Structure formats: C-alpha cells, structure tokens
Amino acid sequence: xxxxxxxxxxxxxxxxxxxxxxxxxxxxxxxxxxxxxxxxxxxxxxxxxxxxxxxxxxxxxxxxxxxxxxxxxxxxxxxxxxxxxxxxxxxxxxxxxxxxxxxxxxxxxxxxxxxxxxxxxxxxxxxxxxxxxxxxxxxxxxxxxxxxxxxxxxxxxxxxxxxxxxxxxxxxxxxxxxxxxxxxxxxxxxxxxxxxxxxxxxxxxxx
Numbered sequence: 001x002x003x004x005x006x007x008x009x010x011x012x013x014x015x016x017x018x019x020x021x022x023x024x025x026x027x028x029x030x031x032x033x034x035x036x037x038x039x040x041x042x043x044x045x046x047x048x049x050x051x052x053x054x055x056x057x058x059x060x061x062x063x064x065x066x067x068x069x070x071x072x073x074x075x076x077x078x079x080x081x082x083x084x085x086x087x088x089x090x091x092x093x094x095x096x097x098x099x100x101x102x103x104x105x106x107x108x109x110x111x112x113x114x115x116x117x118x119x120x121x122x123x124x125x126x127x128x129x130x131x132x133x134x135x136x137x138x139x140x141x142x143x144x145x146x147x148x149x150x151x152x153x154x155x156x157x158x159x160x161x162x163x164x165x166x167x168x169x170x171x172x173x174x175x176x177x178x179x180x181x182x183x184x185x186x187x188x189x190x191x192x193x194x195x196x197x198x199x200x201x202x203x204x205x206x207x
Contacts, residue, residue, distance in 0.1 A: 013051050015041040017065060020058050025108035029059060029116055056123070063113055063126050066106075079141070084149050088191045089184055095168050096175050107176050110169070135161045142195075154196030163194050 003011075019040035023032040034055045038045045052058040073094045081087050096107075117127030139161040146153050153160050167190050175182040192198065 009051075012041075012043055012047055016043060016048055016051060016058065017062060021062055021106075021109055024059065024062070024112050025106070029055075029112055034058075056120070059113070059116060060123060060126055062109070063117070063123065063130055066110070066113070066130065075137070075141075079144075084145065085188060087145070088188050091191075092168070092171075092184060092187045095172050107172055111173070131165070134165060138164060145195075151195065151197060154194075160194060164191065167191070167194060 016037060020037045023037055023040060034048050035045050038048045052061055081090060117123045135158060139157045142160055143157050171182050171187050
C-alpha cells in the first residue's frame with residue numbers, strides 16, 4: 001500500500017536530520033551548505049526549507065532531537081544494573097558509544113551545537129533548556145540511586161547533576177583525542193567523588 005503524505009514528510013524530515021547531523025559534526029555548521037545537506041539526504045533544497053525554514057532551523061531541530069535522544073539513552077543506564085558501579089559504567093559507555101551507526105559523531109555534533117548556541121541568542125535559549133532537561137532527568141535518577149543504595153548526596157541533587165554532566169562531557173572531549181588517558185576507572189572514581197562516596201564503593205575489588 002502507498003504511504004500517506006504524512007509518512008512521506010516524516011521520512012524526509014528524518015533523512016534531512018540524519019544528513020545534517022553527520023555533515024555538521026564532521027565538516028562544521030558554516031562549512032556545510034543547505035544544498036549539501038539536501039543532496040546527502042537525496043532530497044531537494046526546497047524540501048529542507050519547507051521543513052525547517054533554513055539551515056539555522058535545521059540546527060535548532062537537531063538540538064531538540066538531542067534532548068530527547070540523550071535522555072532516552074541515559075534512562076536505561078540510570079534504571080538498569082543492580083550494582084552502582086555497573087550503572088556508572090553504563091552511563092559512561094552511553095556517552096562514548098562507538099557503534100557502527102553513530103560512531104562518535106554525536107560528540108563532534110555536541111561541540112558544534114554548543115559553539116553556535118553561545119553565539120546565537122535563539123539557539124542559546126534552546127540549548128540552555130536542553131541542559132536544564134538533562135540536569136532534571138539526571139537529578140531524578142540520582143535521587144533514586146541515593147535512596148536505593150543508601151547514601152547521602154554531598155550537595156543538593158540539582159548541583160550534583162550539573163557537576164556530573166560537566167564530568168561526562170569534559171571526560172568525553174578528552175577521550176575523543178586520547179582514549180587511553182580516560183579509562184572507565186578514572187570516570188567511575190570521578191563519579192564516586194561527586195556522589196560523596198569512596199572509590200571502593202563504586203569500583204570492583206580488583207581495581
């Protein structure tokens with residue numbers, strides 16, 4: 001059966017977003033034209049303008065998509081393994097995922113989005129809201145962890161959430177350039193300190 005117009009529009013939008021994410025990450029926002037994005041998606045430039053208005057609108061849509069995707073990726077790790085250290089490892093693994101589909105392009109795109117958000121007030125407002133949602137989502141998970149594993153957070157949960165996001169992104173940027181310098185143990189121990197726990201509490205006995 002033929003697809004509906006709504007289904008075709010949804011497919012076109014998804015293809016344009018995927019193409020833009022890859023090109024913006026690897027070539028940069030300013031170095032990538034609307035025509036290049038449309039060609040990579042096998043769509044017309046008119047379709048891009050119809051869906052997003054312009055290239056800036058496409059970048060805004062990417063920011064909003066990353067809010068949902070990041071929360072979706074982190075939620076299973078926050079709610080998953082029985083051991084605290086395994087949950088911490090799962091969060092870190094989600095941040096530095098290198099699967100065949102995404103590679104580490106997300107990290108390059110993350111930096112590209114941040115770079116333009118600090119220069120553009122409209123994009124900056126969306127970016128700030130994105131981080132607020134991430135902090136809120138992580139804070140909810142941290143509160144559950146503290147109760148489940150019977151420990152007290154060393155500061156208000158909102159503050160600890162912001163600090164952990166800073167740890168994750170900072171470690172990920174270093175990992176991108178030199179993976180050997182940022183091991184699971186380094187990140188896990190950093191988590192432990194921010195959570196007010198000894199490294200023994202979050203590390204396997206052999207480490």
